Amino acid sequence: MSEPLVRVEHLTRVFTSGFISGFQIKAVDDVSFNIREGEIISLVGESGSGKTTIGRIILRLLPPTSGRILFKGEDIMKFNKKQLKSYYKQVQAVFQDPFASFNPVYPVDRAFDMIFDSFFPDLSHGEREELIAKALEDVGLNPDEVLGKYPHQFSGGQLQRILIARALLVEPSLLVADEAVSMLDASTRIDVLNLLGDVRDRLGTSVLFVTHDLALGYYISDTTLIMYRGRLVEFGDTERVFKNPLHPYTRMLLESVPDLNVKWEFKGEIRPEAEERSVYEIGGCNYAPRCPFATEKCWKVRPQVVEVEKNHWVACHLHGGE
Ligand SMILES: Nc1ncnc2c1ncn2[C@@H]1O[C@H](COP(=O)(O)OP(=O)(O)O)[C@@H](O)[C@H]1O
Ligand code: SF4
Ligand SMILES: [Mg+2]
Structure with a gap:
């Protein structure tokens, strides 16, 4: 396969907000994909x-905290x-x-x-x-x-x-x-x-x-x-992702967007125990606070991106994201 035009490799960007406390937000967290x-x-x-x-x-309006962008194989930074x-x-x-x-x-x-x-x-x-x-x-x-x-x-x-x-x-x-x-x-x-x-x-x-x-x-x-x-939860061929959505978040989105003229809004519930655990402190799956299928493992272990079928990737423990 020929080289992609753009390779986004393990891109991470952390912002520090809050003047004194310096609260950190991982706006982008280890994201990789090709264009x-x-x-x-x-x-x-x-x-x-x-x-x-x-x-x-x-x-190049903003530098990454880590990871890199390759354009035609060259690091843009x-x-x-x-x-x-x-x-x-x-x-x-x-x-x-x-x-x-x-x-x-x-x-x-x-x-x-x-x-x-x-x-x-x-x-x-x-x-x-x-x-x-x-x-x-x-x-x-x-x-x-x-x-x-x-x-x-x-x-x-x-x-x-x-x-x-x-x-x-x-x-x-x-x-x-x-x-x-x-x-x-x-x-x-x-x-x-x-x-x-x-x-x-x-x-x-x-x-x-x-x-x-x-x-x-x-x-x-x-x-x-x-x-x-900040994380990619599901990606791949548009047809595959939409015809066979596997990540609980993608499924929720598809259920809540009936047609083209409706703007999607989150309609699920955040469970009470989840509210106490800031998503940015979670070591495991970012979606755990909202996910109806979350287990203790989901809170602790970050699901890896797995190719579940040709050109279709998912990051979820339900689908082998060990
Ligand atoms: N310059 C910045 N300083 C601090 N936080 C930022 C800055 N830019 C974005 N963020 C934070 O990073 C997260 C992702 O923002 P953004 O990339 O704009 O998301 P989206 O485009 O998906 O709405 C948000 O929590 C946002 O508040
Ligand atoms: S890894 Fe766990 S919490 Fe995350 S989406 Fe999958 S089942 Fe839900
Ligand atoms: Mg935006």
């Missing part, structure tokens, strides 16, 4: 599960300035709030300047405009209706398309989309999701699609990663 070329991979988990932290480490620039030409990002990415006092075209200044400084004004026009057409926008206009003249979905167009100017190998459709209304959301799929099909771009919404992950991705409190 193949041209693959759409969704990273799914409820708020606070560590998704954005993983995305930020991949984007070891990149020198030149390699880092080349990395950012290959790895682009789109975030949750499209309005926050534009300066309201300038026409939206200004958002493209940063890319040109960094990567194509020698292009003439006319050449820049030509490339912008093509990029806008590629994401289904009419350049005449976009250029020279101001952010407030667009909807969130249109602005997100413009940002995707900007990211695509450099023809990246990887697009990190962190909750990129979460703020859009349902119909625009599907349009932008389809656009991501189209970008992958046309350009072969891999997409790391970060979402709290299981149904969106199912809709768009080839591979699904389910995170719970």
